[in-house]
Structure formats: C-alpha cells, structure tokens
Amino acid sequence: MNQQQHGRLRSQFPALAQKVNGHPLIYLDNAATTQKPQRVLEAIARYYSTDNANVHRAAHALSGRATLAFESARETVARFIKAPRPQEVIWTRGTTEAINLVAQSWGLSELQAGDEIVLSTLEHHANIVPWQLVAQRTGALIRVIPLDKNGDLDMDAYLGLLGTRTRLVSVAHVSNALGTVNPVKEIVAAAKAVGALTLIDGAQAVAHLEVDVQAIGCDFYAFSGHKLYGPTGIGVLWGRTELLERMPPWQAGGEMIDRVSFAGTTFNVLPFKFEAGTPHIAGAIGLASAIDFITDLDKAELVRHEAALTDYLVAGLRQVPGLRLIGEPRQRAGAVSFLLDDIHPQDAATLLDMQGIALRVGHHCAMPLMESLGIGGTMRASLACYNDRDDVDALLAALHKLSDFF
Ligand code: PMP
DSSP states (O other): OOHHHHHHHHTTOGGGGSEETTEEOEEOBTTTOOOOOHHHHHHHHHIIIIIOSOTTOOSSHHHHHHHHHHHHHHHHHHHHTTOSOGGGEEEESSHHHHHHHHIIIIIHHHOOTTOEEEEETTOOGGGTHHHHHHHHHHOOEEEEEOBOTTSOBOHHHHHHHOSTTEEEEEEESBOTTTOBBOOHHHHHHHHHHTTOEEEEEOTTTTTTSOOOHHHHTOSEEEEEGGGTTSOTTOEEEEEOHHHHHHSOOSSOSSSSEEEEETTEEEEOOTTGGGOOSSOOHHHHHHHHHHHHHHHHHOHHHHHHHHHHHHHHHHHHHHTSTTEEEEOOOSSBOSEEEEEETTSOHHHHHHHHHTTTEEOEEEOTTOHHHHHHHTOSOEEEEEOOTTOOHHHHHHHHHHHHHHHHHO
16 A cells, blocks of 8 residues: 555544644554544444434335345445355444353353363453353353463463363454464364364454454354444354354344244344344444445555554564563564553553553453563554554654653
8 A cells, every 4th residue: 555545545534633632643542442434424324314214124115224234234244254144143232242142142051060161361351251250150160371471372281271171262363452363273273173162252353354254264253343443332243053043042122033922932033033122223334334444445455554564663662762562472463562661551641642642551451461461551552554654653752752751
C-alpha cells in the first residue's frame, strides 16, 4: 500500500480526524477496540432509517428487508472466516458471550468430574472464568499451558498435558497482551489426536491475520465485531454443525423454539436454536459492512502493512533508553507490551494522553499472565490498518522524552 492509498484508507475513519487535548489523535488502543469506518456508521444509520423492523417475521416489506440484510450478514461472516455453512455462524454479543455459550451449553452437558480443560497462561479472562464456573459445577479440572521466557507457549509442556482425560483445549489465536500468535493448527492437531475438542479465541486475530477455520481445523472459533472495525455488542461463535446440533440451548425465549406448549417445547434449527430473543440486527449489518470494508481493501495487503509497522514499532521501542519489552514472541500481531524504568505505567499513559496519544495500561484482563511474568501490568500499544509510521514515530518521540525526563 503506498502512502496515498493509506491516506485514503485512514480518511474513512472520522474519529481519527479529531484533536485530543490539543493534539491530533494518535490512536494506539486498537486491541481494546478499533475505530469505525464511515461506511459502517452509514450502514447502521441506513438500517435504522429505512429498514428497521424485527427479523424472521416477514409479514411486511421492512421486515423482509431487515431479515434479508441480517441473514446476508451471516453469509458475509461465514465467507470471511471460510466457514462451510452460514448456519454455523451464531450471533453473540462478542467473544465473551461466544465462549460462555460453549461453556454453558457444551461444558455443562458434557463434562464430568475428572475431565480436563486445557487453557494457556496468556488467556484473556473471558477464556478463563467461564471454564472455572463450569469446572466448579462439573468437577472438571483446568490444566494450564505455561509460557517460555519469550512469551510463546511451551509446546512440549502442552503435549505433556494432553491425555485421555482432555476434553477441550481452548486457547487464544493471538494474545491481547503480548501479541503472541499461537500455532493454532499445531495446537488443534495435537488436541484432536487425543480426541479433545478445540475452541480458538480469535478476538485479537480476525483484524490482523487471515482466518480460515477449516484450515485451522478447530471445532469452535469466537470473535467480536468491535475489534474488527465493526460495532460493539455483536460477535460470533462459529462451530461445527454436528457439535452445535448435539448441544442443548443455553438461553431460552422467542426465536430459538420450534413449538411451545405447556406440555413441552421443541427447539429451532441452527443457528436460531442459540439465538433467543430479538438479535442485534443493526450490529450484524454493521459488522458485515466492516468485513466488506476489509475485503474490498485486500486483507492480505493489510496483514503485510501491519506486520511491517509492528516490526518498525518494536525496533523503535528497543532504542528507547530504560524501556523493556514484555514478551518477544516468535510471531506477533497487533499488540506490543512494554514497561519504562522508574515510571508507573498509569503516569506514563496520562502524560501520553496529554499529547493525544491513546494506549492502554494495566493487566489487560490477563491477570494470570501478569502474575506469571511477575509484573502488575504493562503499557500496550496496539496497531490497526489505519495506523502508519507517523503514529509510531509520535509514540516513540514521546517515549524518548519521558525516558529523558525521568
Ligand atoms: N479474548 C481476547 C483475546 C480479547 O482480547 C478480548 C477483548 N479484550 C476478549 C476475549 C473479550 O472480548 P469482548 O470483550 O469483545 O467480548
């Protein structure tokens, strides 16, 4: 992508054009949530302005249009992650709800005392706590893959954890705190070899890597729309048909039923069995628009742009006196964590914010990871397709100033 093309891409994000604290906004908190392109904002406004109606009750024109847009959004998502069938795409509120769905539906109905769930040290709380709740109720046990000193999963230790009791391996595709890209194909293949199911938390992967759920070979894949230039409140659980069909519903109400009587209820087919109540119609339409934005741009090109920019950021951070990178994974996407000697991350973030530079500090909802690293938290800069070298240079210059001052 040349500079002119990148400038055009960036100009599609109205939020990036503003000043913050008197400075042009340098938005480097994309792992928390990305900004939204104009076309996503317009798709949502258009839906509410012209097509707003409830879905799947198409007795009138608006409802027909809303249903068509909503279901074609599902097809867009299926194509985007190379899912074989759109009915395997379940709308959720986000990654958190997608993982809770699997935990509550599959976990509570399938797990027994002594069964094992394998997670990793670098998981987001959203891929830890749902399993702890299920483990408490079923007597299942949680096993944790350790990290090596660089922030990569210790694959030998992982293989050592697998056995006949392993029922599920649930790991992040990309770490939100360290940016580590996990070898998910290898992880899935090893889990399959012992007959375990696999769930991949793709919250930090979908915007930065090409995702092909069939090539990965996993059973479930979860992600959130808002980290992919789409709206908040919408996300996806993808699962294999034969598993989803065997799983019981987890939330109940309208939409998810076939017939209801006080003598008993039968349930709807996929995906509706898992979509009780009026869904986030505008959210699904907005997410599809975000995916169209990415696919129109050429995702492979975006991935290359971000990879080069990440290398540039990491190389620049290494030059800042007193700065320590936290995690040096073999492959990295999106996020880079670091600490500055003698400066509390919160103070540093406040000083950066005064210069219009937005990044995140803290434990990044990965307290067990922070504990394993022996730190309370990090400063995290995370990139998106609209960031460029100017953004990185602004951050580096500000960090050099902080480092000189302290
Ligand atoms: N997993 C990972 C790796 C994440 O980064 C996040 C969001 N920070 C989540 C899960 C949870 O996503 P959401 O809050 O959108 O449900």
